[in-house]
Amino acid sequence: MTTTIETDEHLGAPYTAERITLPDDHEGPAVATLVKLAAPAQTAGPTTRAVLHVHGFADYFFQTEYAEWWTARGYDFYAIDLSKYGRSMLPHQTPNYTTDLRDYFPELDEAWARITERDGHTEVIVSAHSTGGLTTPLWADARRPAQLTGMFLNSPWFDLQGPAVMRTVVSPVVKQLGRVQPMRVIPRAVSGLYTRSLHVSHEGEWDFSLVWKPVESFTVYAGWLRAVRNGQATLHAGLDVAAPVLVLSSDASGHSEEVDETVHGTDIVLEVPQIRKWATAVGPHVTYVAVKGARHDVILSRPEVRARAYTELDRWLRAYVE
Secondary structure (H helix, E strand, O other): OOEEEEEOOOOOOOOEEEEEEEEEEOOEEEEEEEEEEOOOOOOOOOOOEEEEEEOOOOOOOOOHHHHHHHHOOOOEEEEEEOOOOHHHOOOOOOOOOOOOHHHHHHHHHHHHHHHHHHOOOOEEEEEEEOOHHHHHHHHHHHHOOOOEEEEEEEOOOOOOOOOHHHHHHHHHHHHHHHHHOOOOEOOOOOOOHHHHHHEOOOOOOEOOOOOOOOOOOOOOEHHHHHHHHHHHHHHHOOOOOOOOEEEEEEOOEOOOOOOOHHHHHOEOOOOHHHHHHHHHHOOOOEEEEEEOOOOOOHHHOOHHHHHHHHHHHHHHHHHHHO
C-alpha cells in the first residue's frame, strides 16, 4: 500500500493528510486518509504518546478543538477517514457503504502501523464516535495491539435504537435481506435536526462539509445494516479489550420536531440506556459517565457541557491511563 503525505487542504497547516491506497474492492479503487496534528515539540524529544480517532456514520474528522485538547497534553493526534467517508470518498463509490465492519480492520491496521512502527509511538489511545465506537472495540478485540493503553468511546452505537420489536422481530429479517439483497435501500425518516444543531450555517457553532456530513445523512442499505447488527451481536457476546475504557454519552435521549433544547441537550440519534447497558461488554475495565445536557457527539455539545466532558476525560486519563 502506498501513501502520500501533504498539508490537509480542508483544515490547513499544521494538519497533514496521508492518503493510504487500499486494495480494490467490488466498486474499484479505494483509499483511506490519515490526518495528523503533531503535539508541540517536547524538550525531551518526540512524544511516544498518540491518539487515533475514528468517526461515525455520515461523518469524518473535523473536530479541531478536540485534536488540540490532546496535543496540549503531549499526544500526537491522528484521525482516520475510513474508506468511502469524508476525504476518502471517491466519485465511483457508494458513500459510507460496507457489508462487514471487519472490512475496516486492514485500514485500522495500516493506520496503527504508521503510528507505532513508523512514527515510534508506544502508548496509543483509540478514540471513536458512534459507529466508530462499535468498529474499534471489535478491531481491538481481534487484533489485541500491544501499544493500546486506553480507549475512549463517545456515544458508541452498541444496539439498534427503537422499540424492542425492532431487535427481536425486524432485525433478523433485515439481516436476511442484507445477505441476499445488500443494496436494498432501507427506508427511514431523517429530520436533519441533529446536523442542523451543529452546523454554523444553521443553529450550531461548527463548520464542516455538508457534502461529507450532510443534513439529510446518507442512504442506508440492507447490507450495511446487516454489518452493523452482526457487529453488535459480537459485542453483546462479550469482548475482551484489556486496556482501560471510558464510555461517555448524554444523560438522556430525546425526540423533537424542531431545533430546540431537546435537540441541543440530549442524544436524538441513539438510545442512551442501550449505551449504558452494553458498555461493560467491551472489556473488564470500563468507566461509564453520563454527561448532562450532551448531544450525540459529546465533544460537539454546547461549551459548558463539553467542558464537563473534557473534565471527565481528563480525570479518566490521569486515573487509569497515565
